[in-house]
Amino acid sequence: MEGEMLRVIASVGVMAGVTYLIRMLPMAIFRKRIDNVYVKSFLAYVPYAVLAAMTFPEIFGSTASAASAVVGTAAAVLLAYFGRGLLTVALGASAAVFLVQILGF
Amino acid sequence: MKRRLNREFRQGLRDGLPICLGYLSVSFAYGMKAVLAGLPVWIVTVISLSNLTSAGQFAGTNLILSGGSYLEIGLTTLIINLRYLLMSLSMSQKVEEKMTFRQRLAVSYGVTDEIFAVSMQRPRELSAWYMAGLILTPVIGWTSGTFLGGVATSLLPDTLSSALGIALYGMFIAVIVPPAKKSKPVLFTVLLAVFFSVLFHYVPFFEVLSGGWGIIVITIVVSGIAAFLFPIQDEKKEEA
Secondary structure: OHHHHHHHHHHHHHHHHHHHHHHHHHHHHOOOOOOOHHHHHHHHHHHHHHHHHHHOOHHHHOOOOHHHHHHHHHHHHHHHHOOOOHHHHHHHHHHHHHHHHHOOO | OHHHHHHHHHHHHHHHHHHHHHHHHHHHHHHHHHHHOOOOHHHHHHHHHHHOOOHHHHHHHHHHHOOOOHHHHHHHHHHHHOHHHHHHHHHHOOEOOOOOHHHHHHHHOOOOHHHHHHHHHOOOOEOHHHHHHHHHHHHHHHHHHHHHHHHOOOOOOHHHHHHHOOHHHHHHHHHHHHHHHHOHHHHHHHHHHHHHHHHHHHOHHHHHHOOHHHHHHHHHHHHHHHHHHOOOOOHHHHHO
C-alpha cells in the first residue's frame, strides 16, 4: 500500500512538472519584445484561433442534450455580440441551458 | 506606487471571479469522480492545486488509476497541455517588459485556457500584480471545488451541473466574439479555426487530429495564414 501511494505521488509529480515546464519555458525564454511583424501578427491571432478551435464543436456536447447546448451557444453568441461581460455571457448561457432542460428538451 | 499595485491586484481578483465560478462546478465533478474511483481526497486536491488544468489532469488521473507508466503519464500530459506553450509564448509578449525573471516563473504557473483568455482581453500590458490576482481567484475555485467534490456525499443536481457545463465555453465566446465583430482578420481567424476544428472532429480521416494535437495544428496553421494575409503593422511605425 505504501509503495502504491508513492507511485501515485510520483505520478502526480510527473504531471505537474511536465505541465509547469510547458507553461514556463516560453515565458522564461522570450523576455524581450519580438520585432518581426510576421511573428507578432501570428501571436496576436493565436488567442482567437486556439479559443475558437477549443469551443467548437465541443460546446455542443457540453450539456445533457444537444438542443439545450445549441440554445445555450446561441445565447452566449448573442450576449457577446452585444458586448456583455464574461460573467454575464457565461451565466446567460447556463441560464438558457437550464431553462431548456426544465422545458424538457 | 503602492496604491497602483494594490489596484492592479484587486482588478485581477475581480477579473478572475467569473473563472473561479466556472471552475467550481467543473472541479467539483472532477473531485467527486476521482474520489469515487478510489483516490484519497488530499491527493486529488493536490493534483488540482499543482496541475491547474482540466483535460490534462483528468487524463492523468485516469492513467494513475489504471496503473499507467510514468512515461505514459508524462507523454499524455505533454500532448494534451502542449497548447499552453503557444499561450505562454503569446502572453510573454504582453506582460510588462520590466517584469522580473522570478515574477515570470510565478506567472507561468497560472497559464490556463481561461486565465489566458481573460488576460488577452485586457487592453493594456500585464503587470505581475494584476496576474497574481487573476490567477489567485481561479486557483481557489479550482482547488476548493475539487476538495468539496471529493468530500461531498450527494451529487450536484444533474440539471444544474449540466447547465454549468457550458459556462466556461460561454466565456471563450465572450472573448472571441466582440473583436471578431470589429475586425475582419479576427473574424477570418475564428471562422477558419472553427471550420478546421469541426472537420477534424467529424471526418474519420482526421481522427488522429482530434483532441490535443488538433488544437495545436489548427492554432499554428490558422494563425500563420492570418498573419500572412493580414500582417499587423506597428502602430508607431504607421504614424511615422
